[in-house]
Amino acid sequence: MAPTSTEDRLKQICDASTGFIYLVARTGVTGKQTQIDRSLPAVVGQIRKFSDLPIAVGFGIRSKSDVEQVWEFAEGAVVGSVIVDFIERNRECTDLAGKVADFVNDFLLPTR
Numbered sequence: 001m002a003p004t005s006t007e008d009r010l011k012q013i014c015d016a017s018t019g020f021i022y023l024v025a026r027t028g029v030t031g032k033q034t035q036i037d038r039s040l041p042a043v044v045g046q047i048r049k050f051s052d053l054p055i056a057v058g059f060g061i062r063s064k065s066d067v068e069q070v071w072e073f074a075e076g077a078v079v080g081s082v083i084v085d086f087i088e089r090n091r092e093c094t095d096l097a098g099k100v101a102d103f104v105n106d107f108l109l110p111t112r
Helices: 007-016 040-050 064-070 080-089 096-108
Strands: 021-024 055-058
Touching: 007 040, 021 040, 040 055, 064 096, 080 096
Parallel strands: 021 055
Antiparallel strands: none
């Protein structure tokens, strides 16, 4: 769902959802914006009125700081573009799977 979804739309999506709810972090094109939408904590609050499913926030989550910010109000942060970019930069590596695993672990570990 998008941060611009109406309350009626949020309810419809929640009613149809299983597993988890994916919330778009930014409006626009993935990876191009530099800030997570400030309305997201409020949107998560609205979603929680209709569902107790975990909420994963994605679409343009590009930094460890973004992940930490998302974890303040949601259960998951989706970092697909970051991983794809990392794979592209390291595609010649002989142990690419291991290198990706290390990168993801380092990227997702809190700095606190």
